[in-house]
Every structure is written in C-alpha cells, then in structure tokens.
Amino acid sequence: MKQHITRFRLRSVSAVAALLFAAHTAWAVDPFTVRDIRVEGLQRVEPGTIFASLPFRIGDTYNDEKGSGAIRSLFALGLFKDVRLEVSGDVLTVIVEERPTVADVDFAGTKEFDKDTLKKAMRDVGLTEGRPFDKALADRAEQELKRQYINRSLYGAEVVTTVTPIERNRVNLTFTVSEGEPAKIKDIRIVGNSAFSESTLKGLFDLDTGGWLSWYTKSDRYSRAKLNADLETLRSYYLARGYLEFRVDSTQVAISPNKQDITITVNVTEGQRYVVSGVKLEGNYLGRDDEFKSLVKIRPGEPYNADQVAETTKAFTDYFSNFGFAFARVEAVPEVDRANNRVAFVLQADPARRAYVRRIMVSGNNRTRDEVIRREFRQFESSWYDGDKIKLSRDRVDRLGYFSEVNIDTQDVPGSPDQVDLVINVTEKPTGSLQVGAGFSSAEKIALTFGIKQENVFGSGNYLGLDINTSKYNRAIVLSTTNPYFTQDGISRTIDVYHRSTRPYQDQGGDYRLLTSGASMRFGVPFSETDTVFFGAGGERTEIKPGTNIPGAYLKYAEQVGYVTYSLPLTIGWSRDSRDSALVPNRGRYQRFNSELGVAGDARYVRGNYQFQQYVPLNKKFTLSFNTELGAGKGLGGRPFPIFKNFYSGGLGSVRGFDQGTLGPRDVTGSSIGGTKKFTLNTELTAPFPGAGNDRTLRLFAFVDVGNVFGENQPIRAGEMRVSTGVGLSWISPVGPLRLAFAQPVRKFAGDRIQKLQFQIGTSF
Incomplete structure (x- = not known):
C-alpha cells in the first residue's frame, strides 16, 4: 500500500511539469489504456467543454505527449487559471481552477462620454459581462479608454482599474477616470508657402486656435482625422489653382509638457504654376469620340485644375457605364513641360468588357x-x-x-x-419621434405642443403622424397618414383629418374664433424622376364664432353666406425639388404650386399659391438665396371669396420687421384681415457664424424683404410694397430650426405695426 501511494504521487503531473518535463524519463508516465476520465473544480463551465478539448477518449491509449496536448488545449480556451492532470492506475483526473467571470463593468468620473459608448468600446476589446476576467484584457481595456479620450484631445486623462471579487467566483470592474482638461491648439503654422498668405491657407482649415464660440464648435481640439481632412482641403486648394506638383512634405504635432497646448506645423512645397497646353483622347471610345469630347472639363490655356481633371475622368467612366461598361478605366496622363511651365493631358480609355x-x-x-x-x-x-x-x-x-x-x-x-x-x-436611423413640450415665439407667445410621428411604420415605408398644437392664435389637432406606394407605379396617397381653431394675428385682443374641421385625401403622381403632381379632394366645415372685437369683414361675410359654411375643395399641386439639402440647402432649386377649388357647398372659390427658391453657392462659406411667393384667390358664381382663406403677410416667412400677419387691408376696427393677393420676395446672403468655422448648422444672414397683400379690388402696385432689411441668426438647434431676425423697415406707411426683433423655431426661410 505504501508503495502504491508513492507511485501515485510520482505520477501526479502539474500543468507546469507536464509542459516542461513530460519528455523527461524521470517523470514519464507509462502509456496505458484510459478506463475513466474525471473532472474536478468546475463551477460554471460545462464538463462537455472539457471533454471536447481532450485529445483522447475512454478506451484510448494515454501517453505524455497526449497529456501535454490536453493541457495546452484547455489553457487555450481562456477559461482557466490553472490546469492539472492526475493519474491513478488507469483513471485520469482533470483538475481545473476557473477564471473569475465579469459580473459588471462600470465607469466613474466620465463626463466626456456616456457610459453606453464606453461599454461598447469595452465589448470591442472583449471585456463585457459574463466573459472570463483576464488581467491582460483589463490592461487592453485601459489603453482603449485612453485612446478614446485622446481622440477628444484629453491627453491628460488617467484611468485606474479596480477589481472587486464577489460571490461565485465573479468580479466587478470599475474604471475610474480623471479626465483633466482638453488640450487645445495654441498655434498652427504653415511653412514653405509663398503664392498664398498663411492667413488665407489657415482660413481653409476647420481646425483653428479657437474663438469665443469654441465651446460649441470644438474647433480648437486637435484630431488627427480633422487634420488629415484639412490637409486634403489645402492640397485641393493648390491643385485647383495650377500647382500640379504641390505636396505636403511633413506635419509635426507638438504637445506641451503639461499636455494642454498643441502646436501644429505643416511644411509644404508649392512647386511651379502650370498652364494646360492641350487635351487629346487615346484608346477606345466606342466610336463616340465627339460625345466624349463634349464631356471634357479641362480647358487649354487656363491654369491646371485638379478638380476639372477629376470631373472629366468621372464623367467619362459614368458615360461608359451608361452603355453597360461597368469596368471602364480612364486615366488622365500628364505630359509636363517644366521648361515652359505647361502641361498637356492624354485621356486614355479602356472600356474593358460590357456587363x-x-x-x-x-x-x-x-x-x-x-x-x-x-x-x-x-x-x-x-x-x-x-x-x-x-x-x-x-x-x-x-x-x-x-x-x-x-x-x-x-x-x-x-x-x-x-x-x-x-x-x-x-x-x-430612427424614423420615429415623440415631441412633448412648450415653445415661445414673438408672435404666438406660449404654445404647448405634442406630436408623435413615424416616417416608416413597421418598416413599410408608410407615414403616420399626430400633431397637437396650442397657441394664442392657432390651435390644431391633425392626424395624417401617407402611403408612398399606394399603387405599384409609385402613386402616393395621403389622408388628413383635422380640426383647427384660428384667429388672424392682431393686437387688439378679442375672443372670436374661426373653427375649421375637415378631412381630405390626395394622391401624388410622379410624372418624372423630379416632378410630382398632386390631386385631391376633401370636405370642410368652417364656423365663424362671434366674440369681442370680431372684424366687420367677418360679420359681412357671415351675413352674405352664413356663420357656418360647408365646402368641397378640390386640390391640384406640383412640386420639383433639386436642393442639396432640405434642411440646410447650399445649392439647387425648389418650386411648388398649390391650388384649391371650391366646387360645391356654400363656399365657391379658387385659390392658388406658387413658391420659387434658388440657392447659389458663392464659395465654400457664402450662399446667396432667393425666395419668391405669389398667391391669388377669387370667389366664383357671384359669391365672395371666403375671408378665412385670405393670405397674410408680415413677420418671419414673409416681410420681416413688420408685426406678424399685419400687412395689407384692415378692418374699420384696425384689425388686419389679409387679402386675396400676395407677393413676397426675399433675398438672403448666408455666411458662417464668427468663431464657428464652416459649421453649417449655425449661420448668420443678411436679408432684404419686399412684399405685401392686397384686397380683391386692389391692384398689385410696386409703390405699395413694404421693404425691410436686416441681419439674422439661423441655428439648427436640438429642438428644431431656429431663426432670429433683426429688421429695419426701409419703406413703411402710416399705421404699419413695426416689430424689429422676431424669432421662431421651425421657420424655413
């Protein structure tokens, strides 16, 4: 018995001994047939995981080589801190010590990032709840956290990892972060330039040394990605002005010892300015050489422009693709004459194969x-x-x-x-929105709003929305749904159900109301890829609810038609939109025409409205835009035009500097009652906000507005147009587009109500 125990101990093999000395004859285990395999030390890992990793089974012959392979396989799982094999007779026992698992990952002191962002970064390196804990993995996680902070210019960020053991062999991890202050760009230098001033070149960069708005734009925070983008902008600037051999030699980013100040130095070589001497075509152009020549943007006699070269090669490949040649290759080969600073281009084309x-x-x-x-x-x-x-x-x-x-x-x-x-x-991206809140504008005062919208209901592409609005003058509840493919041909269908309580803008008080309830259905028919025509019909009930200070024009209309009117309006409209952005347009054109025809009921009328917008980019920073709106309405069948369909002008969206909706005809009480004809012309010059760099969500604009509304028997006269000019601020805020304008009326008349400062959230132009 004593000899048996001694032999057992000699045949017990630890993980280290098995790896280092398995081949040594003194520790060798004689091969034997395995009768049984036992596993000890498991807590969460399934025994099947162990058995699947062993290179032998019951009934197989065991030897030292297989034992070493088993230990290596088990360690490779990453689940165990220690693995040992013990042999007793023909029974093999696998003894393991499991690694603790991560129960929770938490962060303390993090202000720059939300915890969800950091937890995602931890998952990317393999550290998350339920995974085995590894000190090396925690070290990698620390480095990843520091990298995230360096990307935000927080070079002084310190991370301390705390591992707290808890029951059932688990640990909680806490990363305590001391973020410190962000490093800011102290200076940007450009060395080697002579054709353009340093201030001109630095003005191209989104990175800068900061200004009073840097807290918003963060333009003074260094980012390698932003610097690379700025260097590409710099390169494009030179290449578009003839400097064919321009290059950025090097960039140095130096950080101060206290990790708070950054200096960026960009070394450039401008080279000579080249003029294009000629362009010729070589290769296979499908027998359409003249058609391809018409696509050439490179102009001989003008300075070399890399943008024109890129536009030409792209136009060629795109034109090849129109004939099925998806793999066409077009290369612009320069022939440089350095003695005369001239360059000729050979456009070599190979359409390859049709596909x-x-x-x-x-x-x-x-x-x-x-x-x-x-x-x-x-x-x-x-x-x-x-x-x-x-x-x-x-x-x-x-x-x-x-x-x-x-x-x-x-x-x-x-x-x-x-x-x-x-x-x-x-x-x-999320296509649903829920809005609950309160707003304030200079015209509407306090307005409570609630809206729930889903642009893509259940992934079907259909729209469903409910809007509720309460304000001093306009109250509404609108339910709307749109099916953009009501038919397979792309005809859309929109259904609206609404109830509105409105009162024209005027400052004399009163509690009269116009109550409008109705429903409508319209169809949008795409006549081309850019043009859509709308047809629709609806039913509407309008009630003039008398009250104090009700305008006499409303009483007169009620005497002629009645306090309650019913109508069946038919609508026809058309739109064309080629703007580069519906929210912050910089180029393109937008046109819209809507008409409404009351063909049945108490109200018989025709009403039309046309809007035209044009956006002209003057350069990267400045945009000139125009907005024109024309409207007209007339009663039919000897009946008066419904006064509640009148046009209004004045304020944001029309002629700024005048009180909202107060231009045009007035009642004997002085109340603005609108008119049957409307003309508006707005001209704006938009520029970046000082200190905001090229951020298009925050812009300044200067404007000139012209417009007025006219009564049914009044001709549209240029001499009666109101004119104003001023400056304003446009901001795409988290709660919607905000526009604030300070206007000075240039042409005004006695009785006009002036309001120089106006603002509103949601105004489009």
Missing part, C-alpha cells in the same frame, strides 16, 4: 422591408449595367429619409466576367 447586373442585394436593413428599398431602384436585375440608373436608384433610396448612409457596391461574379452583383448597403 449586366445578375442580382441586386440589400444589406443593413434590419427593420425596413426589402421591397421598400427595391421599389426605388431604376436599375433592374438581368439588365445591362446602367450607371445613370444606379446613381438615380441610390439617390431615390437616400431621399426616403430612413437611412443615415446609402452606398452601392459593385461585385464581380466569379467565373462570369460579364456579370456583376449590386449590393446596396444602408445604415438605418
């Missing part, structure tokens, strides 16, 4: 149905590859507004050189 689209696949739409995306496609499967149709398809999907990113990738089909697959990758 057709085998399949179109959609990726990234976890919520939106495939059909909602596919029905916007103008490129079809099993059709020739068409670049124009693919671009149009991408734009149509993007205009849905359901996705933050839309990209189309072209993939080769293995073994089929004439086929490609298209993969449309989308990144979904």
Whole structure:
C-alpha cells in the first residue's frame, strides 16, 4: 500500500511539469489504456467543454505527449487559471481552477462620454459581462479608454482599474477616470508657402486656435482625422489653382509638457504654376469620340485644375457605364513641360468588357422591408449595367429619409466576367419621434405642443403622424397618414383629418374664433424622376364664432353666406425639388404650386399659391438665396371669396420687421384681415457664424424683404410694397430650426405695426 501511494504521487503531473518535463524519463508516465476520465473544480463551465478539448477518449491509449496536448488545449480556451492532470492506475483526473467571470463593468468620473459608448468600446476589446476576467484584457481595456479620450484631445486623462471579487467566483470592474482638461491648439503654422498668405491657407482649415464660440464648435481640439481632412482641403486648394506638383512634405504635432497646448506645423512645397497646353483622347471610345469630347472639363490655356481633371475622368467612366461598361478605366496622363511651365493631358480609355447586373442585394436593413428599398431602384436585375440608373436608384433610396448612409457596391461574379452583383448597403436611423413640450415665439407667445410621428411604420415605408398644437392664435389637432406606394407605379396617397381653431394675428385682443374641421385625401403622381403632381379632394366645415372685437369683414361675410359654411375643395399641386439639402440647402432649386377649388357647398372659390427658391453657392462659406411667393384667390358664381382663406403677410416667412400677419387691408376696427393677393420676395446672403468655422448648422444672414397683400379690388402696385432689411441668426438647434431676425423697415406707411426683433423655431426661410 505504501508503495502504491508513492507511485501515485510520482505520477501526479502539474500543468507546469507536464509542459516542461513530460519528455523527461524521470517523470514519464507509462502509456496505458484510459478506463475513466474525471473532472474536478468546475463551477460554471460545462464538463462537455472539457471533454471536447481532450485529445483522447475512454478506451484510448494515454501517453505524455497526449497529456501535454490536453493541457495546452484547455489553457487555450481562456477559461482557466490553472490546469492539472492526475493519474491513478488507469483513471485520469482533470483538475481545473476557473477564471473569475465579469459580473459588471462600470465607469466613474466620465463626463466626456456616456457610459453606453464606453461599454461598447469595452465589448470591442472583449471585456463585457459574463466573459472570463483576464488581467491582460483589463490592461487592453485601459489603453482603449485612453485612446478614446485622446481622440477628444484629453491627453491628460488617467484611468485606474479596480477589481472587486464577489460571490461565485465573479468580479466587478470599475474604471475610474480623471479626465483633466482638453488640450487645445495654441498655434498652427504653415511653412514653405509663398503664392498664398498663411492667413488665407489657415482660413481653409476647420481646425483653428479657437474663438469665443469654441465651446460649441470644438474647433480648437486637435484630431488627427480633422487634420488629415484639412490637409486634403489645402492640397485641393493648390491643385485647383495650377500647382500640379504641390505636396505636403511633413506635419509635426507638438504637445506641451503639461499636455494642454498643441502646436501644429505643416511644411509644404508649392512647386511651379502650370498652364494646360492641350487635351487629346487615346484608346477606345466606342466610336463616340465627339460625345466624349463634349464631356471634357479641362480647358487649354487656363491654369491646371485638379478638380476639372477629376470631373472629366468621372464623367467619362459614368458615360461608359451608361452603355453597360461597368469596368471602364480612364486615366488622365500628364505630359509636363517644366521648361515652359505647361502641361498637356492624354485621356486614355479602356472600356474593358460590357456587363449586366445578375442580382441586386440589400444589406443593413434590419427593420425596413426589402421591397421598400427595391421599389426605388431604376436599375433592374438581368439588365445591362446602367450607371445613370444606379446613381438615380441610390439617390431615390437616400431621399426616403430612413437611412443615415446609402452606398452601392459593385461585385464581380466569379467565373462570369460579364456579370456583376449590386449590393446596396444602408445604415438605418430612427424614423420615429415623440415631441412633448412648450415653445415661445414673438408672435404666438406660449404654445404647448405634442406630436408623435413615424416616417416608416413597421418598416413599410408608410407615414403616420399626430400633431397637437396650442397657441394664442392657432390651435390644431391633425392626424395624417401617407402611403408612398399606394399603387405599384409609385402613386402616393395621403389622408388628413383635422380640426383647427384660428384667429388672424392682431393686437387688439378679442375672443372670436374661426373653427375649421375637415378631412381630405390626395394622391401624388410622379410624372418624372423630379416632378410630382398632386390631386385631391376633401370636405370642410368652417364656423365663424362671434366674440369681442370680431372684424366687420367677418360679420359681412357671415351675413352674405352664413356663420357656418360647408365646402368641397378640390386640390391640384406640383412640386420639383433639386436642393442639396432640405434642411440646410447650399445649392439647387425648389418650386411648388398649390391650388384649391371650391366646387360645391356654400363656399365657391379658387385659390392658388406658387413658391420659387434658388440657392447659389458663392464659395465654400457664402450662399446667396432667393425666395419668391405669389398667391391669388377669387370667389366664383357671384359669391365672395371666403375671408378665412385670405393670405397674410408680415413677420418671419414673409416681410420681416413688420408685426406678424399685419400687412395689407384692415378692418374699420384696425384689425388686419389679409387679402386675396400676395407677393413676397426675399433675398438672403448666408455666411458662417464668427468663431464657428464652416459649421453649417449655425449661420448668420443678411436679408432684404419686399412684399405685401392686397384686397380683391386692389391692384398689385410696386409703390405699395413694404421693404425691410436686416441681419439674422439661423441655428439648427436640438429642438428644431431656429431663426432670429433683426429688421429695419426701409419703406413703411402710416399705421404699419413695426416689430424689429422676431424669432421662431421651425421657420424655413
């Protein structure tokens, strides 16, 4: 018995001994057939995990090599701190000590990031709840946290990791962060420039040394990504002005010992300024050389412009793609004459092979149905590859507004050189909103609002919205739903049900009301990719509810038609929108025409409104915009035009500097009653807000407004137009677009109500 125990101890092999001395004859275990395998020390790991990792089974022959392999396999799982094998006769026992698991990951002292962002970063490095704890993993997590803070210019951030053991072999991890103050750019230097001043070049950068608005823009916080973008802007600036051989030699980013100040030095070589001497075409242009020549943007005799070269090569490849050549290669080869500072370009083209689209696949739409995306496609499967149709398809999907990113990738089909697959990758964004709050404007005073909207109900592409608004003058409840593909051809259908209680803007008080209830249905018919025509009909009930200070014009209309009127308005409209952005447009045009025809009921009338907007980018920072609006209405069948359909002018959205809705005809009581004709012309020059860099969400603008409304028997006279000019602030705030304007009336008349400072959240122009 004593000899048996001694032999057992000699045959007990620890993890280290097995790895280091398994081959040593003094510790060798004679091969034997395994009769049984036992596991000890498990708490959470399933025994099956152990057995699956062993290189032998019951009935197999065990030897030292297999024992070493078993220990290596078990350690490789990352689940155990220690692994030992013990042999007793022909029974093998696997003894393990499990690593503790992470029960919770928490953060203290974090102000720059929310905890969800940091927890996601921890998951990316493999540290999250339920995973085995590893000190090396915690160290990696610390470095990742520091990297996140360095990306925000917080170079002095310190991270301390606290590991707290708890019951059942678990640990809580707490990362305590001392963020410190962000490092700020103290100076930016550009060395080697002579053609342009340093101040001009630094003005191209989004990074700067800060200003009084840096707390908002954070433009004085260093970011490698932002610096790279600024260097590309600098390079593009030179290449667009003839400097073909311009290069950025080096950039140095120096940080002070206290990690608070950063100095950036950019070393450049400008080279000589080159003029284009000529352009010629070489290669296969499908016998359409003249058509391709018309696409050339490079102009001989003008300074070299890299933008023109890029536009030309892109136009060529796009034109090739219209004929199915998805893999066309176009290269602009420069022939440089350094002696005369001239450069000629040879446009070499190889259309390669023609291709057709085998399949179109959609990726990234976890919520939106495939059909909602596919029905916007103008490129079809099993059709020739068409670049124009693919671009149009991408734009149509993007205009849905359901996705933050839309990209189309072209993939080769293995073994089929004439086929490609298209993969449309989308990144979904939230399309629902719930708004509860209060607002204040200079005209409406306090207004309580509630709204619930879903642009993409259940991923179907349909819209559903409920709006409730209470204010001093306008109260409304509106339920609206839109099916953009009511038919397979893309005809949309919109249904509105509403109740409004309104009173024209006037400052004499009173409690009279116009109560309007109704419902309507309209259809949008796409006549082209950019034009949509709307048809609709509805039923409406309007009640003039008498009260104090009710304008005499309303009483007169009630005597002629009645205090309660019913109407059946038909609507016809048209819109065309080519703006680059609906919220912050910089270029493009927008047109809209709406007409309303009362064909039945008590109110018989026709009413039309046309709006035209044009945005002209003067450069990267300044935009000139125009807005014109014309409106007219007339009663039919000998009946008066419904006074509650009148146009109003004055204030934001029309002629600023005058009290909201007070221009035009007045009642004998002095109340503004609007008119049947309207003219408005707005001109704005928009510029970046001082200290905000090129941030387009915060802008200054200067404006000139012209306009008025006129009664049914009044002609539109230029001499009666009101004119104002002023400056304003536009901010895309978290609660919506905010516009504040300070206006000075230039042409005004006796009795006009002036209001120089006006603001509102949600005004569009």
